[in-house]
Amino acid sequence: MHPVRKQRLILVSLMVVLSSAAIGLVAFALRDNINLFYPPADVVAGKAPTDRSIRLGGMVVEGSIERSETDLDTTFWVTDYEASVPVRFSGILPDLFAEGEGVVAEGTLDESGMLLATQVLAKHDENYMPPEVAAALEGKTAPQGQPVLP
Amino acid sequence: MWTFIHKLGSPPWFFGFSGTLVRWLLPVTVTLLLVGAVWGLLVAPPDFRQGNSYRIIYIHVPAAVVALAGYYVMAFAGAVSLIWRIKMADVTMRAAAPVGAVLTAIALVTGAIWGKPTWGAWWVWDARITSMLILLFLYLGVVALFEAYENKTAAARACAVLSLVGMVNIPIIYKSVDWWYSLHQPASIKFTGESAIDSSMLYPLLLMILAFYCLFALTLLLNMRAELLWNHRDSGWLKQLVGDI
Numbered sequence: 001m002h003p004v005r006k007q008r009l010i011l012v013s014l015m016v017v018l019s020s021a022a023i024g025l026v027a028f029a030l031r032d033n034i035n036l037f038y039p040p041a042d043v044v045a046g047k048a049p050t051d052r053s054i055r056l057g058g059m060v061v062e063g064s065i066e067r068s069e070t071d072l073d074t075t076f077w078v079t080d081y082e083a084s085v086p087v088r089f090s091g092i093l094p095d096l097f098a099e100g101e102g103v104v105a106e107g108t109l110d111e112s113g114m115l116l117a118t119q120v121l122a123k124h125d126e127n128y129m130p131p132e133v134a135a136a137l138e139g140k141t142a143p144q145g146q147p148v149l150p
Numbered sequence: 151m152w153t154f155i156h157k158l159g160s161p162p163w164f165f166g167f168s169g170t171l172v173r174w175l176l177p178v179t180v181t182l183l184l185v186g187a188v189w190g191l192l193v194a195p196p197d198f199r200q201g202n203s204y205r206i207i208y209i210h211v212p213a214a215v216v217a218l219a220g221y222y223v224m225a226f227a228g229a230v231s232l233i234w235r236i237k238m239a240d241v242t243m244r245a246a247a248p249v250g251a252v253l254t255a256i257a258l259v260t261g262a263i264w265g266k267p268t269w270g271a272w273w274v275w276d277a278r279i280t281s282m283l284i285l286l287f288l289y290l291g292v293v294a295l296f297e298a299y300e301n302k303t304a305a306a307r308a309c310a311v312l313s314l315v316g317m318v319n320i321p322i323i324y325k326s327v328d329w330w331y332s333l334h335q336p337a338s339i340k341f342t343g344e345s346a347i348d349s350s351m352l353y354p355l356l357l358m359i360l361a362f363y364c365l366f367a368l369t370l371l372l373n374m375r376a377e378l379l380w381n382h383r384d385s386g387w388l389k390q391l392v393g394d395i
Contacts (some may be wrong), residue, residue, distance in 0.1 A: 008233040012314060020318040027322065035331040036276045057331055094270030096199060104274075104333055121269045126338040128204060129348040130195030 031149040037104050043113075050109045056085055057123065059106040065099055078103060078115075089117040096122035161236045161378050162361045162387040168371045182361035196350075197270035206264045208355060211339075212362035217285065218320050220250040220366055224292065225317045228310030240306035241381070243313065244296055245373035249278035251289035256312060258282060269333060277326035278334035281319055288316040 037057030102123030190208035231239035299305030
């Protein structure tokens, strides 16, 4: 290779490597801010701020959803299988919100450690399958004659 | 092999070669897109939790995958342009940027449309979504930077540097869902081990990804040809070619 081109090749490689390193360090330094939410274990351990709005992410504990009889208030527990945090939300929940499914709730923590959520988002997992396969995995058969929709 | 690469750098030869390629690629792309879309949107089964709304995957994922791959094409052309000073590389880089921008925009918009019913929000400042937005700005930045210079050789050099520096964003987008807590789900298609998506839904998706790769190649070639026609509007070989037709 021509020496001038070789020099340019080294220069280009250096440019890519150094800019990657710089941005990598920035991302590493800001990792707490890049994370969309705090897991319940961090919230229980007091690592999440209590003076401003935070996001809490995890799984909705099976059997923990309690809906109010009179209004839209819903309370449930969010867990990462290490710790759990109670959440209260007043509003319409997304379609995919369910027990045992992922959720991200945004709001502030009160003195008792409950998250007063202003927004609840459902976190979808990476599994995609037809209803029949899902039913087979559950050990049941899909009901015949009608489309199985969630 | 080397003669082929050398020939690629020659505008008249490339113009003829790309013409033949486009003639083959066009029917292949249209067929793949039609088959993939009908298979994915009509034939594939609904999802067990999302019902039919998951079908946006057949546009969203291919657009996003090819937007990332397209950036490497642009950055590679930028590197070739910087090191070997080949004019054809400038043309490739310039032609790839708007195509990549459109694909990124498609991925962002379809993602928002899917996010509203699924997550409950159009937009979340999640690592994956934010880094994808940066990708859109990088593509648009290359287009804008190229237009900002009067001298196109200097423009190409500046764009090459921008696209090479921006390249660090691609692995960040790809790994963002694994490195940080994010709302966006991890990858369903796995290169090693079993995919988290049922094969009845996976095959049309792979077909659509292939179709989008072809679509990218096709639009890139057409864009490059348009660019060549403009750049060489006064050249002898082009006048001769037009004269022949």
